[in-house]
Amino acid sequence: MDFLTELLPFILALVAAGAVAGILAGMFGIGGGAILVPIFFHVFGLLGIPEDVRMQLALGTSLAIIVPTSVRSFMAHRQRGAVDMALLRSWTIAVPLGTLVAAAVAAKASSAELRVVFAIIALVLAFRMIFNRASWRLGDDLPGNPIRFLVGAGIGVLSGLMGIGGGVLNNTFMTLYGRTIHQGVATSSGVGVLISLPGLAGYILGGWGTPGLPPFSTGYVNWIAVLLLIPITLYLAPVGAKIAHAMSKRQLEAGFGIFLTLISIQFFLTIVL
Incomplete structure (x- = not known):
């Protein structure tokens, strides 16, 4: 009974976090990692x-x-x-490799160092969201190797250190080289698979046996949070999508950019104060 009493606040807090994450993920058309990580940290x-x-x-x-x-x-x-399978096939080693490197770094890094990394990357992404222009272009087609491999590995590293599926990063890469945002979004779903699976394994191994973790955790993965939030985020994402349809693409980009900026500032403050 005492165990259930201790667990109840944890469950209620995660349910509330999942509701917020699901709506915001639906609004901004992302997997929710950039939203879930700061929420998880505070919960x-x-x-x-x-x-x-x-x-x-x-x-x-x-x-x-x-x-x-x-x-x-x-x-x-x-x-x-709609998926660029050729790009995904060329990244089957690069992206997972980068993600595993990120998990290894995270296991050795301090909480403050990881918050700094998250905040800096989030600020860069926020800049891109707020000031993005359709005219920004680096080329007419995606570059070949070794640049492509390095970009894939870089997306894996940055996504693994932020706990995200890499959608924003891949969309930026593909649109800068002349691909449509629709193809970028579709391909990003595959990039998310290449990131999340090795990332899951890496964070489990990296945190194996670490003291101080909450009940029902395997390494740095808490299964209560996982099982609670998957159905909640999937259920409420359409609500966020409905809100998004009432806003322009530009408003959504600026809104997400402002959100990331606020999260970055807040993370910096947790380190300074």
Whole structure:
């Protein structure tokens, strides 16, 4: 009974976090990692989880939640023929390799260092979202190797360190080289699979046996959060999508950019104060 009493606040906090993440993910058309990580960090903090494992736990749990949504999205986009399979095949080593490197780095890094990394990357993405122009172009087609391999590995590293599926990063890469945003979004679902599966394994192994983790955790993945949030985010994402349809693409980009900026500032403040 005492165990259930202790667990109830944890469950209620995660349900609330999943509701917010699902709506915002639906609004901004992303997998939700950039939203889930800061929410997890603060919820885990409210529940008394030690700071030295809190950020790693947020990152690993976020990637675990992205696995089924990425697979489901990829299968749907592939059936429509919208995925650039040639690009994905060329990244089958680069992206997972980068993600595993990120998991290894995260296991050794401090919580403060990971928050700094998250905040800096989020600020760069926010700049892109707020000031993005359709005229920005680096070329008319995607570059070949070794540049392509390095970009894939870089997307894996940055996504693994942020606990995201890489959609924003891949969309930026593909649109800068003349691909449509629709193909970018479709291909990003496959990139999410290449990131989330090795990322899940990496964060489990990286946190194996670490003290201070909450109940029902395997390494840096908390399965209560995973099982609770997957159905909630999937159910409420259409609500966010409905809100999004009432806004222009530009308003959505600016809104997400502002959101990322606020999260970055807040993370910086948790380190300074």
